[in-house]
Amino acid sequence: MRDLPNQFSLPRRISRLGQLAYNLWWVWNPEAQMLFTNINKSLWDAVNHNPVAFLHKVERRLLNAVTNDRYYLEFYDRVMKNFDSYLNAQDTWYATTYPNLSDKQVAYFSFEFGLHESLPVYAGGLGILAGDHLKEASDLGIPLVAIGFIYNKGYFVQHITEDGWQETRDLILDFDEMPVVPVLDKEGKPLMISVELPGRSVFARIWEVRVGRVMLYLLDTNLDENNNGDRQLTARLYSNDLDIRISQEILLGMGGVRALRLLGYHPDVWHMNEGHSAFLALERALELVRTGKTFDEATAIIEKTNVFTTHTPVPAGNDQFPIWLVDKYFAQVWPELGLTRDQFVNLGHQVQPWGETFCMPVLALKLSDYRNAVSELHGQVSRRMWNWIWPEKRPEEVPITHITNGVHTGTFLARRLRLLFDRYLGTDWMKRIDDPELWAQIANIPDGELWQVRRHLKRKLVVFANTRTRALWQSGSITPAQVVAGGLFLEPYSLTIGFARRFATYKRANLIFRDYDRLLRLITNYERPVQIVFAGKAHPADEPGKLLIQQVYRAVKDSKSGGRLVFLEDYDMNVARYLVQGVDVWLNTPRRPNEASGTSGMKAALNGVLNFSVLDGWWREGYNGKNGWAIGEDLPAQDAQQQDDADAESLYNTLENEIIPLYYENRTADNLPSEWVGRIKESMRTLAPMFSTRRMVKEYMTEMYESAMQADDD
Structure with missing residues (x-):
């Protein structure tokens, strides 16, 4: 194996940060990322979580400071030991x-x-x-x-x-x-x-x-x-x-x-x-x-x-x-x-x-x-x-x-959930990701602790959207209406639905707008409000896809929605992590059977987000009636217009009569939606082992x- 470049002039005690930066093992090991964030978190975010750019830009005084921090050095030694053990393991x-x-x-x-x-x-x-x-x-x-x-x-x-x-x-x-x-x-x-x-x-x-x-x-x-x-x-x-x-x-x-x-x-x-x-x-x-x-x-x-x-x-x-x-x-x-x-x-x-x-x-x-x-x-x-x-x-x-x-568990699982699983599934649970018996132990996690983590992840999404939009507003590149569209009014306690994917026409990003007045009544209900966050790109040559984005964005900007529709621009893996970890429900509306598989819903399920999808691709295999919701039926495709009408009606009925009531009603004395948390556990138990790249x-x-x-x- 060739030597890696040694271009950072790091203090000798932490010199192996350069080696770590050039191996993407750190991508799916949160503790490895913390070696950089603990030096300067704002810089880590500013360089889009790129350790090479980080080490080129970080101030020397900050590097020197951590070499005198006993806790940082102990943490550094532990991470590097884990890194070496991983690379040199003979018992894979x-x-x-x-x-x-x-x-x-x-x-x-x-x-x-x-x-x-x-x-x-x-x-x-x-x-x-x-x-x-x-x-x-x-x-x-x-x-x-x-x-x-x-x-x-x-x-x-x-x-x-x-x-x-x-x-x-x-x-x-x-x-x-x-x-x-x-x-x-x-x-x-x-x-x-x-x-x-x-x-x-x-x-x-x-x-x-x-x-x-x-x-x-x-x-x-x-x-x-x-x-x-x-x-x-x-x-x-x-x-x-x-x-x-x-x-x-x-x-x-x-x-x-x-x-x-x-x-x-x-x-x-x-x-x-x-x-x-x-x-x-x-x-x-x-x-x-x-x-x-x-x-x-x-x-x-x-x-x-x-x-x-x-x-x-x-x-x-x-x-x-x-x-x-x-x-x-x-x-x-x-x-x-x-x-x-x-x-x-x-x-x-x-x-x-x-x-x-x-x-x-x-x-x-x-x-x-x-x-x-x-x-x-x-x-x-x-x-x-x-x-x-x-x-x-x-x-x-x-x-x-x-x-x-499947999806790679280590890459997409939120760190707080990983820590929760360490406590209740056993410290070696990452070695048994595809074992259904392991995931049956999800039942042992107290509902309150799981719900606290879910609320934390939604707050992170809200802060992320607010911070991003504030930066764009300060740059002078967007208008006040676009500030609202970017998530200014996002709330951490309202039912939040995510829709994020490539804007191809068959994915029907506009299906939820088919009865626009009915949608507005649902999302602006003062007692049971709903937020919907959209994100995604259309290929530059895909004019129908770009028209779909325009249709969605114009609805997002509509003042009648009261800021409860949001569009996060420039969708990438970073935005995706916030969304699949932070929303409550993951919406997917492809025109069946055009979704070969889909994986975003798998990432969402891994993080306790409930899927609400057409029975196409992976969801047709994953849905069991208790771990999320289906849009439409498991039937051969029909006329496109008829299918769109039927799926839209199913979407609205399920949202109105099942999803929204389950989230807001029948809460315990400490405001815990126990039935909703029960469905989260069923989703994790059934979907996490089956739709992991470990099994795949x-x-x-x-x-x-x-x-x-x-x-x-x-």
Whole structure:
């Protein structure tokens, strides 16, 4: 393992803070974060919880002060001991369960990784899931290495105008101020790979991110060796320019394989998180063809070790390219593979209403023996959607299974709840996250103590929204109406509902406004008030999504709501934590069955927030009638207008007749909503173990990785 940069000139007694800053283990270990906050909390918040930027900016006198603080030093020694024990552990789940597979390796490819707000190279749920997968693989000791991109302009910074329109600006990242390390060759120069694009080679350097025990390598084309256009290939996520998109996917798939080879890795399993990286299968086939094998012989080998996870239940949502573009970029590749043009095109060929395309998930499905959707219902949808690839099979026989998503407990669980669990679940409970018997002990937590923590977390959300809005108001960048819209009137004791996600039209952020007058009556009831907090971004090219934001924001600004509707702009992982920990109810209204899985509700449930959702994705599996509420019924999709009408009516009736009364009525003498707390406990007991990445990654290991590893020995 390469040495980490030593650039902070820290006092010798606390010099290992620099090492800790460059390993994202601190992301899911609150005590490690406290080593920084206890030096200067305001600076920690100001640098967006980025320890590298923090150590560059913190005053020397503050560092010197903690070296003379006995309590800080004892705390520091304990955290660093835990850090060392974690990194050097020999008794991990993987090591004890698979001692015969100790020399195996999994490679995980993803277009984005959401690990923490200090590394903003993610757009949404796909990236957060990928980040959680890496963290859990680290916790379990699975030998996994990952490949992605480092986007020097991030995703985008969102600002909502007074009229409710989403404006965007680039966030220019300074890699020297981030927990990333350049990978250098023996001469101290950036280690680089290249891929061939029409008429030129494109070069990419490699950056390293340490995620506990897991290494993540990120490719970067912003180099003098490339032309101006190619330097932008890793500038931002999800370009709509098809030339840029196919170039990015060639770089990720084919270039990613070359990067791992250059770094000395020889993975036994190759996991594609969505179709963006499917070209890795072609690069692996090329490697074997160059040794003398035919294409059919090569694919017979690589299929046994390829894993493909699909996340998209709508055909049009999958990456696909016109055939002429494939001709442009791969005319030199298919002869080397020993294929004709038609044979090559057939690897990803799909006929759409608008014409023939080369579809990335089709390529991944055809060249993988292990294929999965991300929830039970999504599995059913996927088998029907891709049945045409296996026309001889009935839909239920299509070889696509499902592994339902989960969330990384350590990352998203509030610190106060972690301390509460330490007292009542046992100090080793984090080692048994996926054990239902462990979570049955939730019943032992006194209702009053659990409710105190829930109230504390809601107060934190209110203070966060107020502080953020005050800063914007002081900057002169928003109007008085926007101050109200940003949460000025949020209260810590009113029933609070959260809705935060990507503003795609199928997620129906406006469903709750379908009967606007009825909604206003509900939220402005003086005796039983309701607050609804919205957050989320629309892709810059998604005009219908931006119109949805505008519709929601105009309702938020409406004085009739009395400030009980709020929109928190520039949604990121930091905002998400406050929301999934601080609201009382998590609202999700996708048009069924378009939500492949969803994970925000899992994070909310982990923190004692009750879900109120359409029976789509994960919630269809998680809902038991007592641990939250359902919107609509578990029935096949109907006409969109009818479905919207029926779901809206269900939403209003449940909110009016069940959720609001349960929160406000039947309180004990000390104002404790005992029935509500009982439902919180049922939610935690049933959902926390099932929808954790602990269960999810173990399933990937037992159902896919293990067989693929053994196939590699054949």
